[in-house]
Amino acid sequence: MGSVSRPCLGPPVTFFRIALLALVAFFLVPIAISATLYWLRASGDWRLADRSSAGLLPPADRHPGAVVRIFSARTVSWRGIVATHSWIVIKGRDERSYRRFDYTAWGQPIWVDRFVPDGRWFGNPPDVVFAADGPEAEAMLPRIRKAVAEYRFARPGDYVVWPGPNSNTFVAAIMAAVPEMRATLPTTAIGKDFPYDGRWIGRTPSGTGIRINLGGYAGLTLGWVEGLEVNLLGGVAGIDLRRPGIKLPALGRLGI
Numbered sequence: 001m002g003s004v005s006r007p008c009l010g011p012p013v014t015f016f017r018i019a020l021l022a023l024v025a026f027f028l029v030p031i032a033i034s035a036t037l038y039w040l041r042a043s044g045d046w047r048l049a050d051r052s053s054a055g056l057l058p059p060a061d062r063h064p065g066a067v068v069r070i071f072s073a074r075t076v077s078w079r080g081i082v083a084t085h086s087w088i089v090i091k092g093r094d095e096r097s098y099r100r101f102d103y104t105a106w107g108q109p110i111w112v113d114r115f116v117p118d119g120r121w122f123g124n125p126p127d128v129v130f131a132a133d134g135p136e137a138e139a140m141l142p143r144i145r146k147a148v149a150e151y152r153f154a155r156p157g158d159y160v161v162w163p164g165p166n167s168n169t170f171v172a173a174i175m176a177a178v179p180e181m182r183a184t185l186p187t188t189a190i191g192k193d194f195p196y197d198g199r200w201i202g203r204t205p206s207g208t209g210i211r212i213n214l215g216g217y218a219g220l221t222l223g224w225v226e227g228l229e230v231n232l233l234g235g236v237a238g239i240d241l242r243r244p245g246i247k248l249p250a251l252g253r254l255g256i
Helices: 011-041 077-081 134-149 167-177
Strands: 067-074 084-091 099-103 110-112 127-133 201-203 209-213 218-223 227-232 235-240 245-248 252-255
Touching (some): 011 077, 067 134, 067 167, 099 167, 134 167
Antiparallel strands (some): 067 084
């Protein structure tokens, strides 16, 4: 009897296996790790969590210069497994108080000074995404204020948790109005890739690359500041080109 030959696995099958392995390694495993970490640290009622200052800003009345800060912190409850909430804080020269802008689902979407400028977000300490002081910050303020005033999703009911527009979409739009910030929101900022300008193909917020976007559900970004990012259902994985490292959904950037 002759030997029976086995069918050869063609390129489509090989590609499918590679794509499946990549999905597991770069999307599902990081989310599983983040979920485990959340379970280990979860405690108490999030509504009673600490929202006091994290000590990231000096007292405004003792700091005469202008200030611009972008903060991002793990969001409320179990959603913090995969997502962060972002906001912006500004202060003009010689002003004696900060102004904080958040975009939320509660009432009027754009909230002004509702929370402590550098406060913990329901117990979660924020990270500084961008910082500018003095004349550099002062030059940005008119465009920041204009971007806030003209934000296109400012009506009640416009806020959508996923895929956007949400708090991260709002901050990404402000960053796009001031591209010299040369900063990017973390991969955990789900909603940052939602088309805040209505365009599905365009420049990145930093102005250093291009972005192809399918309504926030999927997309591809390539830029010097943003690096290479693949968006799948709001989760983002990629490579940081400017500061070598990898970007993972739920976990964020892991630097080399």
